[in-house]
Amino acid sequence: xxxxxxxxxxxxxxxxxxxxxxxxxxxxxxxxxxxRQTMMRGLELLIYFNNNVPIDDxxxxxxxxxxKMPNASFSTLKIQPSEPRDSAVxxxxxxxxxTEAFFGQGTRLTVV
Amino acid sequence: RKEVEQDPGPFNVPxxxxxAFNCTYSNSASQSxxxxxxxxxxxxxxxxxxxxxxxxxxxxxxxxxxxxxxxxLLIRDSKLSDSATYLCVVTPGYSSAxxxxxxxxxxxxxxx
Numbered sequence: 001x002x003x004x005x006x007x008x009x010x011x012x013x014x015x016x017x018x019x020x021x022x023x024x025x026x027x028x029x030x031x032x033x034x035x036r037q038t039m040m041r042g043l044e045l046l047i048y049f050n051n052n053v054p055i056d057d058x059x060x061x062x063x064x065x066x067x068k069m070p071n072a073s074f075s076t077l078k079i080q081p082s083e084p085r086d087s088a089v090x091x092x093x094x095x096x097x098x099t100e101a102f103f104g105q106g107t108r109l110t111v112v
Numbered sequence: 113r114k115e116v117e118q119d120p121g122p123f124n125v126p127x128x129x130x131x132a133f134n135c136t137y138s139n140s141a142s143q144s145x146x147x148x149x150x151x152x153x154x155x156x157x158x159x160x161x162x163x164x165x166x167x168x169x170x171x172x173x174x175x176x177x178x179x180x181x182x183x184x185l186l187i188r189d190s191k192l193s194d195s196a197t198y199l200c201v202v203t204p205g206y207s208s209a210x211x212x213x214x215x216x217x218x219x220x221x222x223x224x
Contacts, residue, residue, distance in 0.1 A: 033212060042216030043156070043199065043217070045212070045213065045214070048212075055211070056211055091156075093212070095212065100158045101158075103156050104155060106155055
């Protein structure tokens with residue numbers, strides 16, 4: 001298996017634009033997590049899914065953020081409209097039950 | 113109070129030294145515990161799981177204290193390559209629709 005695959009690796013966008021981050025989890029994993037990491041706030045859990053169903057989105061900063069998981073092999077995190085304070089590294093991770101979580105390489109988002 | 117708390121460091125120690133980190137958690141029902149390592153500009157990766165009886169992997173020893181709700185990581189004979197950020201991870205367990213919570217990390221720098 002290729003591991004968790006995220007795209008794009010880097011994204012630079014202008015304030016106000018829509019940004020879509022993509023994630024392909026490891027096949028067979030039933031949990032998918034979206035995290036955001038900044039120097040100031042560390043690694044924050046935004047939302048997680050179990051069997052494609054969102055379980056807890058209490059970490060999503062505000063209504064500008066939305067996440068979907070239409071099937072077991074794909075998830076998106078969308079920011080609309082984007083703001084400079086959204087600049088961060090966004091990680092997707094997947095796991096099987098409560099075993100080890102495997103991370104993608106992250107998407108480095110810069111909003112100017 | 114944060115669900116998982118760590119001393120952010122940085123810990124700056126000479127090569128060959130022994131260094132220890134602690135991590136406290138607030139949910140007494142937590143079931144699974146891990147230590148992850150994150151190198152600069154990389155994704156977090158599993159270092160080791162933490163078992164109730166404590167466990168050792170080479171120079172690394174992990175301990176769990178359920179009564180006081182903390183986990184620890186001990187690194188003996190530290191190497192330059194141990195320089196990284198160490199994240200403790202806690203999950204409530206599969207029966208609770210696991211939510212993997214990361215501490216904000218402890219930065220370790222090993223000097224020659």
